[in-house]
Amino acid sequence: MTEDLTMTRLSPQQRQLWLAAPEGRLGRGVARVEVRGLDEARLERAVRAVALEHEVLRTDYRRVAGLRRPVHRLEEEPLKLALRELSASSEEGCDTELEMLWRSLREPRSAVEDGAPQVLLVRRGGTASTLFFSAPALGMDTAGLAFWVRKVAEAYHRGGSGEAPELQYAQVSAWQDAVVEQLAAEALEPAWETLPVLDLETPAEGPLWLPRQRVGTTLDPETSERIRTVERAEEVAAGTVPLTAWRWLLARHGADDAPLLVAVDGRSFADELGGALGPFVTSYAPRLALPAALRFRDAVRRVGLELAQTLEEALPVMQAFEEAAGRALHLPASFAFLEAPPAAGELPAGWSLDLAEADDLPGRCALRVLDRGANLELVLEHRADLLPPAAAQCLLAQMAALVSRAVAAPDSRLVELDHRGVGERRHLLEDLAAGASRPPAPTVVELWHRRVAKSPDSVALERVGAMAAGEAGSWTYSDLALGARRLAARLRALGVGTEDRVGIYTGRCAELVVAVLAVLEAGAAYVPLGLGDPPARTRRILTAAAPRLVLATERTAHRAAELGIAVETVDLATAAGAAAGASETRLEGPPRDSAAYVLFTSGSTGLPKGVVISHGALAAYLRWCGEAYPVGPGESVLLHSPESFDLVITSLLAPLAHGGRILVVPEDATGGDPLADALARTGASLLKLTPTHLQALDRLRVSDGPVPGIGMLVLGGEALSGEALRPWRRAAPDLRVINEYGPTEVTVGCIVHELPPGPPAGGAVPIGSPIPGARAYALDGDFEPVAMGNAGELYLAGEGLARGYLGQPAQTAERFLPDPHAAEPGARMYRSGDLVRWSPGRGWLHLGRADHQLKVRGMRVEPGEIEAALLRHDAVDQVVVGEHEGRLTAWIVAPGGAPPAAELEGHVAGQLPAVMVPSLWSFVDALPMAASGKVDRAALPEPGVRSRGRRYRPPATDAEMRLAVIWQEVLGLDSVGADDGFFELGGDSILSTQVVYRARQAGLGISVRQLVQHPTLSGLAAVARELVAEDDADPEIWGEAPLTPIQRWFFE
Known part of the structure; x- marks a missing residue:
């Protein structure tokens, strides 16, 4: 007699599963069996007999008032055989129906609403039949499914009689509870709240147990035997070698101390449990920290000892779940070493177990190692929403490569083991790193001349917004060409030529466009100067750039003259008439390697640094713009960004080079938001802006309707999140959205990602793949490509690479390095300082900065330049500038007393642009120092209350x-x-x-x-x-x- 199971509590394994998914809504375990020549009446007797002997097959789950979790409830009614006919007549149609049926059975369901086991017979015609054995995850694990199939097959061949187990599942559950209670007092050691979370792909959200996809590979007999040899030599349990390799691989993909669940089949704990039905997988969380300098064989021994000690002394994780406020539910990965399903080779003649799956391993990514005799099989189970199929295949290939290399050279140190998959290094350097190479592109001057000759009367430039009386509102290609040619001739007459630099101090207006074209046509390089920059910063830029002169408008000429440099005025009102009398001879285009423009960015030394972009680099980017962006005839692009920001290149030069129309939003425009007003009036084929401006623009919309006429949205300058795009995609599902990445040193943009249609996923949007002519590598400290999925520093190369920093050879040599992976001699690459990783199927993912450089409202800011400005204040002795909750923050040591914040703001504002003025201040007695002697930025205190002075x-x-x-x-x-x-x-x-x-x-x-x-x-x-x-x-x-x-x- 067995004890009454009418009402019993869940086992520890079942409680673990229940906590992992709301209402126990887990994928049902399913086994598929092919049978020929089946006697249906005999099969039904066998199914009923096995169910009568194994009470777990007659158990469902019920809620009881006052209890947090359901209880077992034993049903007296024996399990019945369900029947189904296939509707398809062809073999292909039958296979499709069976696959759909498999998926339907595997769908997550509430264990309370649909918790009964089921055996389904599908008649296929003739003598062929398919059996599906299904049970809720609370009732059966993968091995249990295989044992169930075998017991029914054996009962069938005995004529329908079953064989009672030594122990029923409820008895095993009670025994486990007693053991757990004994260990609970002293064994609950894991500090779940402080453990790092492994980030394989996307942020971990939602339940652990969802339907998973599976990919597998079989290790060759030689590797499998080497694994067993190392395990015997180190006297550790079977499976310890692949567990060690998996632990190290996960460490390379995330936090070194990320927790790893090790799943053990509880049937191995007692002989009486062999072949038992029910969920027996028990999970433990041993501390498996592996120093990189450890030899692999020593790591195997350490893991083996730690695992043995954990299994003997520690509390199973299912109890820790209940005691740790749910933190353990977010553990990301698990491992299990199991024998192959017993039924695979032990079924009677005519029965064949095709597949058995149950969601019995915890974690969002689980590696199952199956011992199939001569070979070991690796099966990676993963949630497709967290680990896309291509990424899972890559991870499995890395695991196979790592364990193979490790057992071939077990005395190697962990850090020396290459875990890249076979051919992965070549794939990273040749297939993924580079866009397609092409012949040199025409320069912007050549493209401009062609466009003027082809469409002289097409509108090239239009002012958006109110205009003064008599002011022109639009200019044709011919108008701009005449004005630019006149000004270029004037520049040449003043001695301006190749490699000379000309400052532009016009603001965002029509004169800006003419000035840029004229400087380029004259063969010189233009240097945009921001009207909003403090005079002190503008003077520092002029000192570094040493321009021959500065171009200004009548409105800005007096401000330019105060900077102490020669000024030439750009006057569009008389440009056409004056140009009519000028020579019609077109000036010769500049050499491809000569400078086209110099943009000044924040410098770590406290001085701005000028990035020199050649005509060849600019040409490569503009050619790609013409192919990828709507900038051609009939298209319009809004010019609204500050002229000293390289976002302007896309909005100004790309349409002029390819026949589009520029819509200028002037700086003196009035209204709530000039950009929003301009969009309301005209729309645009292309709108390029920063994510911050996108969010501000979204807040100004008075409805859920989109801005009309936007054909493409290009976002760049800072990290982009899916959340920022959701309102726009919700209102305009077909709006094309491009995430463009590229530092100033690589000509505007070199890596792009177009978002697929539909609602964007949350979190960071990938930056994508290199454009044609560009190369991108994620490298380690030895300049070797890191494995897919691993973080590395981003290095950029190719046609768009800048020449370097103007007049700063030391800084140029520091950031522009020889490219060891390029085929052409003398090639260079730019060290971006950004951390990235390559994700199969998604491209490059931006992870943040490797240095202390900041992005503030889309502009790259070097803290060193702000720190240098603050140190020029008499009261400031030491300072560190960083970011706190998205705000630029200064931590200051002022021994003589803290000056008012308003005074410091004014001091910085007189030297730097507004974006570089800290908005939070913290006065400290001393800056925290790390053991290295450097400032410990992680230990900086919360900024103090802001003093207004x-x-x-x-x-x-x-x-x-x-x-x-x-x-x-x-x-x-x-x-x-x-x-x-x-x-x-x-x-x-x-x-x-x-x-x-x-x-x-x-x-x-x-x-x-x-x-x-x-x-x-x-x-x-x-x-x-x-x-x-x-x-x-x-x-x-x-x-x-x-x-x-x-x-x-x-x-x-």
């Missing part, structure tokens, strides 16, 4: 109080005073658009221009207007009226 006056009027709440939300501050300035508190042009939008929602009408002109809270409140009518008695006005620009934006 003035007496606090609270908001008084209703408008001041409403605006104060808005500023606090946008700037992340606890309080704002009436005399505080928006930009002093860390505001910028992007955040100002959010203030305008939220003010409208709060019933206050303001513009960005008003915020700039009246930056204090009280000043802005004084000019804000109420948007709600004061007189409710005013009569309603009926009739037709034209749509506003925003309304047109919505309805179109």
Whole structure:
């Protein structure tokens, strides 16, 4: 007699499974068996007999009031055989139906709603039949499925009689509970809350147990025997060698101390459990830290000892789950070494077990090692949403390669073992690293001349927004060509030629376009100077660039003259007439290796550094733009970025080179957001901007409708998240979106990723693959390509590579290195400082910075330049600049007393652009130091409360109080005073658009221009207007009226 199972608690294994998925909604375990010449009545008797003897086959699961988990409930009704006929007549159709049936049976279901085991007989016609044995994950593991099949087959051949087990599953469960309770007091050691999470692909979210895909490979007999030889020599249990290799491979893919679950078949704990039915997989989490310098055979011995000790003394993980607030549910990977399913070679004649699968191994990625006698088989089970099939194949190939090389040379140190798959190094360097190589592209000057000759009367440039009386609103290709030719001739007459540099200080306007074209046609290199930069920084750039002269407009000429350099004015009003009398002879184009432009970026030495881009590098990028982006005839591109930012190259030179039209959003445009207004008026075939600006633009939309007329959205300059794109894709599912990556040193963009249609996944968007002519490597410290999935520093090479830094040979040599992987002699590569990894199927994934360089609102910022500016303040003795919660932060040692934050802000703002002024400040007695003697950035304290340097006056009027709440939300501050300035508190042009939008929602009408002109809270409140009518008695006005620009934006 067996004990009453009417109501019993779940076993430890079942509790583990229940906790891993809500309501135990797990994939059912299924075994598929092919049988010929089947006697259905005899089969039904065998199925019933086995179920009567094994109570776990007559068990379902029920909720009981007051209990967190369900209980077993024994059903007296024996298991019945279910029947099904296939509808297809062809063999191919039958196979398709059976595959669909398999998938249906494997679908996750609630164990409470559908927890009964099932045997399904599918009649295929003739003598062939297919049997499906299925049970919930709470009721059966993979080995149990195989044992169940064997017991039914044996009962069938005995004529229908079963054979009772020595122990029923409920008895085993009670025994395990007793053992667990004995160990619980002293064995719960893992500090789950502090363990790092392994990041194989995407952030771990949701339940552990979901339907998995499986890929497998079989090790050759020689490798399999070598594995057993090493295990015998080190006196460790079978499976320890592949476990050690798997542990080390996972360490190379993520945190060195990431936890790994080791699954053990509990049937091995007692002879009486051999062939038992039910879930017996027991998981442990031994500490398997492996120093890189360890020899492989020593690592095997260490893992073997740790595993043996864990199995003898430690608490199984299923109990730790209940005691650790669910932290262990996010363990990412597991390992199991098991014998091959017993039924595979032990079934009676006529029965063949094709497949048995159950989700019995924990973790999001599980390696199952099956001992098949002469060969060991590796099976990788993975969730496709976390590890795409191509990445899983790659990981399995790396595992096979690593274990093979390790047992061939077991005295090798772990760090010396190459875990790249067979052919992976060649694949990384030849197939994945490089875009297609092509002949040299025409220069921008050649493309411009061709376009002018082909379409002289097409509109090349159009101003978007209000214009002064008599001001031209558009210019044809012929107009621009004449103006540029006149100015180029004037530059040549002034002695400007190849390798000379000419500054451009015009702002974003039509004159900017003419100035750029003229400098390029004259053979010189243009140097854009930002109107918004402080004069001190502009002077430092002019000192470094040493331009022959500066081009300015009538509006900016007086500011340029104050910089102490020769100024030439660009005047479009007289350009056409003056050019008509100029020589029609076209100037000869510049050499491909000569400089086209110099862009100054933040420098680590405290001085800006000029990146020199050649005509050949620019030509390669522009050719690709013409092939990939809508910049040709009939297409329009919005020019809205600061002229000193290389985003402008795509919006300015690409359309001019390929026949498109530039829509200029001038810097003096008024309104809530000039870009949003421009889009509402005209739309654009191509819009390129930073993700930060995209989010600000999204907040200004008055509906879920998209901005009309955007054919393609190109995002660059900083990391892009799927969350930022969801509103746009939701409103416009067919909108093409490109993530473009490229530092200034590699000509705007060199790696791109086009997002597939549909809602984007959360988290970071991949940066993609190299464009034609570009090369990208993820290298280790020895300049060797790291394995797929491993983090390495990104090195870039190819046609778009800059010549180096102007006048800074030491810095050029530090960042531009010989390329050891290039076929051509003398090739160089750029050390980007970015950490990346290659993901099969997704391309390059950006992981962050390898150095301390920052990205602030899309612009690359060297902390060293900000630190150098602060150290020029008399009160500052030491300083570290970094990022805290997305805000630029300075930690300062000021022995004589902390100066007011406003004073420091003004000091930095007088030397650097606004984007480089810290918005958070922390005054410390000393900077924390690491053992190396360097500043320990991880130990820097939380920034202190921001000092404003003035007496606090609270908001008084209703408008001041409403605006104060808005500023606090946008700037992340606890309080704002009436005399505080928006930009002093860390505001910028992007955040100002959010203030305008939220003010409208709060019933206050303001513009960005008003915020700039009246930056204090009280000043802005004084000019804000109420948007709600004061007189409710005013009569309603009926009739037709034209749509506003925003309304047109919505309805179109």
